[in-house]
Amino acid sequence: MDTQLRDYPLTSTIVKLKTGRVQLTIIEEPDWFLDQLSRKDEEGRLYLPYWTYLWESSIGLALYVEKIGTQFRDAQVLEIGCGFGLAGIVASQMGAKVIFTDAERDALHFVQHNAEQNSVSQHADFVQMDWNTPCFNRKFPYILAADVIYEEHHWQPIVTLLHSYLASNGIALFSEPNRNNASGFFKLLSDNGFAYQKSTCPVKLDRTTSKVAIYTVRRVNA
Numbered sequence: 001m002d003t004q005l006r007d008y009p010l011t012s013t014i015v016k017l018k019t020g021r022v023q024l025t026i027i028e029e030p031d032w033f034l035d036q037l038s039r040k041d042e043e044g045r046l047y048l049p050y051w052t053y054l055w056e057s058s059i060g061l062a063l064y065v066e067k068i069g070t071q072f073r074d075a076q077v078l079e080i081g082c083g084f085g086l087a088g089i090v091a092s093q094m095g096a097k098v099i100f101t102d103a104e105r106d107a108l109h110f111v112q113h114n115a116e117q118n119s120v121s122q123h124a125d126f127v128q129m130d131w132n133t134p135c136f137n138r139k140f141p142y143i144l145a146a147d148v149i150y151e152e153h154h155w156q157p158i159v160t161l162l163h164s165y166l167a168s169n170g171i172a173l174f175s176e177p178n179r180n181n182a183s184g185f186f187k188l189l190s191d192n193g194f195a196y197q198k199s200t201c202p203v204k205l206d207r208t209t210s211k212v213a214i215y216t217v218r219r220v221n222a
């Protein structure tokens with residue numbers, strides 16, 4: 001067990017997919033950390049440690065990745081704001097080489113541990129990256145993004161990141177829990193040369209079933 005994980009109260013959960021399953025080590029009672037790890041960002045906005053939760057959007061995206069699984073064989077995948085890394089782990093199980101990224105170093109310790117315990121870490125990388133200051137100099141055929149568009153100040157940096165990193169025929173898969181403001185992000189994407197298709201996926205988490213929206217995003221005129 002990584003020493004960094006020992007700083008947190010841990011629990012284990014199994015996410016059952018249609019055909020497969022993923023064992024995740026996650027944080028028990030993450031609500032407690034909202035106070036402990038909250039801080040002000042450089043603009044003076046309240047920053048909350050949302051990586052400490054497993055979100056239904058990651059389960060919805062994982063189910064979608066499993067559904068289109070054969071596309072991921074040997075594919076190079078970038079996951080942004082990965083949190084515990086569920087969607088990327090499923091892409092790895094499908095044969096992808098995944099670079100997991102998150103602004104939070106401790107989230108990456110968890111995703112590395114989770115990739116190891118699901119036997120997919122050998123083809124994965126774990127990189128601390130803030131989407132405001134992206135650090136790669138290459139393009140990806142697939143980008144995964146589960147529940148990263150909840151705050152409007154994240155939208156433009158994420159659109160800029162897509163411009164830089166999505167290959168010309170590439171696909172970015174976003175998921176989010178049908179928040180009212182999500183349409184604003186997808187309008188911004190449309191205004192910036194991307195097209196998208198939306199579908200929905202029922203997800204059960206903590207005995208509650210909710211509908212997660214899945215967006216398949218491509219460049220227009222790719």
Ligand SMILES: C[S@@+](CC[C@H](N)C(=O)[O-])C[C@H]1O[C@@H](n2cnc3c(N)ncnc32)[C@H](O)[C@@H]1O
Binds near residue numbers: 131
């Ligand atoms: C709502 S959580 C979603 C986590 C995970 N994808 C899921 O669905 O369970 C948002 C994630 O985005 C990450 N994040 C927030 N701001 C970020 C930034 N500026 N750059 C990169 N990641 C960021 C957080 O650390 C967190 O892991």
